[in-house]
Amino acid sequence: xxxxxxxxxxxxxxxxxINYGFLINGLIRKVMARIQGRFGPPxxxxxxxxxxLLVQRNSIMHxxxxxxxxxxxxxxxxxxxxxxxxxxxxxxxxxxSDMGDLLLMMYFxxxxxxxxxxxxxxxxxxxxxxxxxxxxxxxxxxxxxxxxAVVALAAHVGSFDINAIIATQQHGVLSWNLFANPFASAAxxxxxxxxxxxxxxxxxxxxxxxxxxxATEYQNSxxxxxxxxxxxxxxxxxxxxxxxxxxxxxxxxxxxxxILAIYFWSVFVGAVFPxxxxxxxxxxxxxxxxxxxxxxxxxxxxxx
Amino acid sequence: xFDINHGNLDDSPDVGQxxxxxxxxxxxxxxxxxxxxxxxxxxxxxxxxxxxxxWLRTETPFVQLTHLxxxxxxxxxxxxxxxxxxxxxxxxxxxxxVRLDRAKAEAESVFNLWLQAETYEQEINEMFGIHFPGxxxxxxxxxxxxxxxxxxxxxxxxxxxxxxxxxPVRPGREHQDSRVYVGRKFGxxxxxx
Amino acid sequence: MKKFDPDRPWDLTTxxxxxxxxGSRPHAPVEDQCFxxxxxxxxxxxxxxxxxxxxxxxxxxxxxxxxxxxTGCGAIELRPLSTxxxxxxxxxxxxxxxxxxxxxxxxxGYLSVKTLTRVIRCYEQMxxxxxxxxxxxxTINGGMYWDSYNTIKVLDLYLPVDVYVSGCMPxxxxxxxGFQYLMDDVKKGKxxxxxxxxxxxxxxxxxxxxxxxxxxxPNYNW
Numbered sequence: 001x002x003x004x005x006x007x008x009x010x011x012x013x014x015x016x017x018i019n020y021g022f023l024i025n026g027l028i029r030k031v032m033a034r035i036q037g038r039f040g041p042p043x044x045x046x047x048x049x050x051x052x053l054l055v056q057r058n059s060i061m062h063x064x065x066x067x068x069x070x071x072x073x074x075x076x077x078x079x080x081x082x083x084x085x086x087x088x089x090x091x092x093x094x095x096x097s098d099m100g101d102l103l104l105m106m107y108f109x110x111x112x113x114x115x116x117x118x119x120x121x122x123x124x125x126x127x128x129x130x131x132x133x134x135x136x137x138x139x140x141x142x143x144x145x146x147x148x149a150v151v152a153l154a155a156h157v158g159s160f161d162i163n164a165i166i167a168t169q170q171h172g173v174l175s176w177n178l179f180a181n182p183f184a185s186a187a188x189x190x191x192x193x194x195x196x197x198x199x200x201x202x203x204x205x206x207x208x209x210x211x212x213x214x215a216t217e218y219q220n221s222x223x224x225x226x227x228x229x230x231x232x233x234x235x236x237x238x239x240x241x242x243x244x245x246x247x248x249x250x251x252x253x254x255x256x257x258x259i260l261a262i263y264f265w266s267v268f269v270g271a272v273f274p275x276x277x278x279x280x281x282x283x284x285x286x287x288x289x290x291x292x293x294x295x296x297x298x299x300x301x302x303x304x
Numbered sequence: 305x306f307d308i309n310h311g312n313l314d315d316s317p318d319v320g321q322x323x324x325x326x327x328x329x330x331x332x333x334x335x336x337x338x339x340x341x342x343x344x345x346x347x348x349x350x351x352x353x354x355x356x357x358x359w360l361r362t363e364t365p366f367v368q369l370t371h372l373x374x375x376x377x378x379x380x381x382x383x384x385x386x387x388x389x390x391x392x393x394x395x396x397x398x399x400x401x402v403r404l405d406r407a408k409a410e411a412e413s414v415f416n417l418w419l420q421a422e423t424y425e426q427e428i429n430e431m432f433g434i435h436f437p438g439x440x441x442x443x444x445x446x447x448x449x450x451x452x453x454x455x456x457x458x459x460x461x462x463x464x465x466x467x468x469x470x471x472p473v474r475p476g477r478e479h480q481d482s483r484v485y486v487g488r489k490f491g492x493x494x495x496x497x
Numbered sequence: 498m499k500k501f502d503p504d505r506p507w508d509l510t511t512x513x514x515x516x517x518x519x520g521s522r523p524h525a526p527v528e529d530q531c532f533x534x535x536x537x538x539x540x541x542x543x544x545x546x547x548x549x550x551x552x553x554x555x556x557x558x559x560x561x562x563x564x565x566x567x568t569g570c571g572a573i574e575l576r577p578l579s580t581x582x583x584x585x586x587x588x589x590x591x592x593x594x595x596x597x598x599x600x601x602x603x604x605x606g607y608l609s610v611k612t613l614t615r616v617i618r619c620y621e622q623m624x625x626x627x628x629x630x631x632x633x634x635x636t637i638n639g640g641m642y643w644d645s646y647n648t649i650k651v652l653d654l655y656l657p658v659d660v661y662v663s664g665c666m667p668x669x670x671x672x673x674x675g676f677q678y679l680m681d682d683v684k685k686g687k688x689x690x691x692x693x694x695x696x697x698x699x700x701x702x703x704x705x706x707x708x709x710x711x712x713x714x715p716n717y718n719w
């Protein structure tokens with residue numbers, strides 16, 4: 001495919017993905033409300049919030065880094081999304097997956113949070129660095145099992161290329177890495193709980209404790225940009241997990257359903273668990289998920 | 305906790321009686337009032353309060369300062385400081401009351417016995433104007449930031465006059481004296497129209 | 498140097514480290530289109546202007562973030578309001594933990610002078626347009642605190658109030674009704690207390706300084 005049509009299709013797909021992320025966000029609010037016995041806001045409430053954030057006036061900004069933080073964040077999210085193939089055998093929805101591998105994706109996932117941390121630190125509010133330090137320590141903890149899982153898959157396939165990993169899973173449901181590499185999958189799906197920052201691991205923006213953590217000083221347009229980046233990152237991560245463990249998708253419908261299933265795994269876990277403290281979550285990730293990751297790596301070596 | 309002269313306090317059937325007996329033995333015959341099964345009130349002279357409190361804190365189970373507050377006895381020309389000291393294991397409280405000279409308004413700090421007394425003493429200092437030499441944060445505003453008047457919990461502080469002077473009110477509100485209202489309502493003598 | 502336009506923060510040529518230095522006075526934007534009746538010299542035709550303002554105000558009214566700052570006993574009514582019995586998030590009213598991200602300030606009951614200082618700080622840090630809901634009779638005429646030495650009696654001398662909810666305490670239904678009035682006013686572009694505050698800042702400051710005797714706030718809390 002030519003470069004410019006590819007860019008066009010990728011941007012279109014990114015736009016659709018961001019909208020899907022918004023709708024999923026609304027759905028999550030609704031589902032959480034129903035779990036708590038409430039009615040909850042309407043499904044399109046994220047769009048209304050977005051519109052409101054765009055028409056309010058910004059009253060303060062704290063310098064270049066503060067301004068660049070949400071941009072880094074959204075670039076990180078979009079970077080993950082454009083590197084994953086959404087539908088197998090559909091070059092228009094494959095993004096730039098032939099140009100980057102898993103390591104670049106993991107870099108982008110880290111990059112967004114790092115940029116956000118720098119921007120939040122520039123804001124000068126004492127709650128921001130607290131949230132940042134909590135977030136970064138939790139992040140280094142869950143990167144451990146996730147990297148081990150990725151290494152296990154790469155050792156199994158012999159490549160970090162995501163298309164090669166998808167190609168090995170096309171022999172029926174049992175060839176999905178979820179079943180072929182159960183230990184690596186367990187490690188990665190436990191790490192996903194930390195990545196999505198739902199309840200046991202939402203210490204970063206712990207409401208009522210440090211108000212919203214790194215985003216304390218961010219307002220209107222910054223927040224709307226962060227909303228966009230967050231939904232792009234969420235969908236990108238879900239598509240990546242779908243490609244790595246659930247064998248990718250052969251149609252858009254299958255992709256939509258699988259993304260929803262993976263996302264709601266962390267939402268449902270979040271609905272029933274209270275919050276971990278930072279050291280508890282670090283300890284959690286460095287115990288069983290890391291053990292699962294090591295077991296996954298050893299298992300692939302043994303199978304070989 | 306074991307007392308070498310009297311044996312273990314936990315074993316006695318009535319802890320309140322027992323602790324009062326020991327205080328009487330050791331410090332003098334302070335008037336005591338047994339208010340409840342788990343609450344004893346003792347009126348302690350000012351010179352004895354710090355020895356009693358230190359003894360309670362170090363040698364008996366009464367290790368917790370639950371409350372420290374003051375009362376203004378305007379007619380007697382005295383302030384009264386009230387220390388509520390609790391034995392958390394036995395669930396018994398001692399209520400130690402000390403009268404101070406109102407004109408001097410100074411008392412010894414118990415900050416070195418209980419760290420939390422710092423906040424109580426700061427608040428009493430702000431609200432009653434009683435000074436605790438040696439206590440930290442004396443004179444630092446606790447609730448009343450920028451207060452320039454008499455300490456407001458003293459009974460000669462005229463709240464209504466201060467309020468009228470400082471805080472504007474919305475016109476149209478009727479003020480009713482509650483005593484007059486109750487007198488009229490129940491037809492008391494002197495309050496009828 | 499060009500003036501920094503807060504609505505165009507991407508214009509890097511005018512970017513200062515903070516938008517306004519500590520203590521400078523904010524300007525009241527008459528050209529902001531959330532006033533339906535404002536006389537403004539904007540080139541657009543009035544019909545279009547009105548349509549745009551209506552859409553903007555609808556967005557504002559449908560997503561009111563309430564600052565989580567309970568000042569008095571009325572804050573106890575906000576818990577049932579946000580939990581499952583009187584779920585306020587179905588109107589698009591979630592709580593916001595920081596003033597930078599909130600639009601509505603509920604003054605929930607009496608305000609002591611010490612709290613008033615913090616309330617002014619938080620109120621001025623909220624982004625425009627912003628609204629104040631005064632809850633309970635303490636905010637109207639002092640309520641049961643009419644002779645308290647440390648409690649202000651009339652809230653609208655110190656902050657602009659858009660909706661009063663009377664009662665001691667008002668039930669959560671009353672507060673929901675107050676929010677409905679506020680939403681209607683925001684949609685019609687009539688809830689302009691924040692604009693009144695900016696225009697009459699000196700008058701409000703004079704009143705505030707009368708009760709806050711050790712005034713150590715800047716002229717405006719950015």
